Amino acid sequence: MTVQIENEFLIATIAEDGAELVSLKSKKNNIEYIWQGDPTFWGRHAPVLFPVVGRLKDDQYTYENQTYPMGQHGFARDSLFEVIEHGSELVSLSLKSSKESKKVYPFDFELIISYALKEENLVVDYQVENTGTGDMYFSIGGHPAFNVPLEQNLTFDDYYLSFSPKKSRTQIPLVGPFADFEHKTLGQTNTSLDIRRELFKDDAIIFETKGINTFTIETDEGSHSISLSYTDMPYVGVWSPYQKEAPFVCIEPWCGIADEVNASGNLVDKKGINKLTASDVFKTQYTLTAK
Numbered sequence: 105m106t107v108q109i110e111n112e113f114l115i116a117t118i119a120e121d122g123a124e125l126v127s128l129k130s131k132k133n134n135i136e137y138i139w140q141g142d143p144t145f146w147g148r149h150a151p152v153l154f155p156v157v158g159r160l161k162d163d164q165y166t167y168e169n170q171t172y173p174m175g176q177h178g179f180a181r182d183s184l185f186e187v188i189e190h191g192s193e194l195v196s197l198s199l200k201s202s203k204e205s206k207k208v209y210p211f212d213f214e215l216i217i218s219y220a221l222k223e224e225n226l227v228v229d230y231q232v233e234n235t236g237t238g239d240m241y242f243s244i245g246g247h248p249a250f251n252v253p254l255e256q257n258l259t260f261d262d263y264y265l266s267f268s269p270k271k272s273r274t275q276i277p278l279v280g281p282f283a284d285f286e287h288k289t290l291g292q293t294n295t296s297l298d299i300r301r302e303l304f305k306d307d308a309i310i311f312e313t314k315g316i317n318t319f320t321i322e323t324d325e326g327s328h329s330i331s332l333s334y335t336d337m338p339y340v341g342v343w344s345p346y347q348k349e350a351p352f353v354c355i356e357p358w359c360g361i362a363d364e365v366n367a368s369g370n371l372v373d374k375k376g377i378n379k380l381t382a383s384d385v386f387k388t389q390y391t392l393t394a395k
Contacts, residue, residue, distance in 0.1 A: 111193050111221045114394060123185040123197040123217040125150040125248060128226055130394055137330050137394050139249035139352035146345055146352070150248035151181035152217055154232075155209055157243040157339075157376070158362025159281035160369070167241070167371045172208050176281070177247070179208060180215060193221040201235070212236030215244075226392045230359075234380040241371050242378055243360020245339075246390055248332065249352045252299065252344075255326045260351060261300060262325045265342065267293040268318040268333075273311040276339075282365045283310065283375065299353060301346060308343035308354075310361070319355050327395075332357065334390040338376065357390045 117127035185197035196218040218229040234240040275291030322329035341356040361376040
C-alpha cells in the first residue's frame with residue numbers, strides 16, 4: 105500500500121512498507137526525481153536506515169554480552185509501518201518494537217517518519233523515542249536515490265554534484281564495506297564534483313559534515329536539479345553502483361556510519377552511535393528541493 109501527499113508544486117508517494125519515499129514528481133514539468141527501483145540496478149528507492157547505518161562486522165553486534173544478527177542498514181526498510189497521520193500535504197508513519205524486532209534488537213522504541221510538502225520542498229522528519237526503561241543505542245539515516253539524468257535529452261555524465269557551503273570536508277575511505285577512519289583525507293568539496301562512474305569504484309564516497317549542508321545534483325546543460333539539505337547530521341554518503349550503467353545517484357544523510365575496520369562489535373562502543381535515555385526523543389530531518 106502507498107499513500108500520497110501533494111501541493112501545487114509536487115506529488116509525493118510513500119510506501120507503508122519501509123515508510124519509503126517511492127516517488128517525488130513535479131506537477132509543473134512532470135519530472136520524476138526519485139529512482140523507480142529497477143532491480144536490474146537496485147531495487148529500492150529511498151530506504152530508511154535503522155537501527156544501523158551501513159554494514160556491521162560479521163553482520164552482527166554484541167550488547168550486554170549477547171550477540172545479535174543484523175543485516176546491512178538494519179530492518180526498518182523491510183518493516184511494515186502504520187500510517188498515524190495523513191493530511192493533504194503531510195503523512196506520518198510509525199514503527200514500534202515487537203517480539204520479532206527484539207530477536208535482533210533488544211530495545212523498546214517507536215520510530216516515526218514524517219513527510220511534509222512545503223512549496224517545492226519535501227521535508228523528511230525522523231523521530232526516535234526510547235519507550236523502554238534503560239538506555240537505547242541506534243543509528244539512523246536516509247538513502248534517497250535520484251534519477252540522473254533528470255531530462256531525457258541529457259546523460260549521466262552531464263551532471264555534477266555541488267556543495268554548499270563550498271569548503272573542504274573530511275573524507276572517510278572504505279575498506280570493503282567498512283569505514284577506515286585511520287586513513288581519512290581532506291575531500292575537495294570546495295568545488296563542484298563531476299558525476300562519473302569512476303567516482304564509485306570503491307563504493308560510496310563518505311564525508312564528515314557539520315552545521316548546515318546542501319548537496320545538489322545539477323547540470324549546465326539543462327534547467328532542472330535536485331538538492332538535499334540538512335543541519336547537524338554528521339555524515340553523508342554519495343553512491344551509485346559501480347560498473348553498472350545505473351541512471352541514478354544517491355545522496356545519503358546519516359546519523360551513524362558503517363563499522364570501523366577495527367570495530368570491536370560492541371554496540372555501545374560503535375563509531376557514530378546515538379544514545380537515548382529512557383523516554384527521551386531524538387529528532388532530525390532533511391529537505392529535498394526539486395527544481
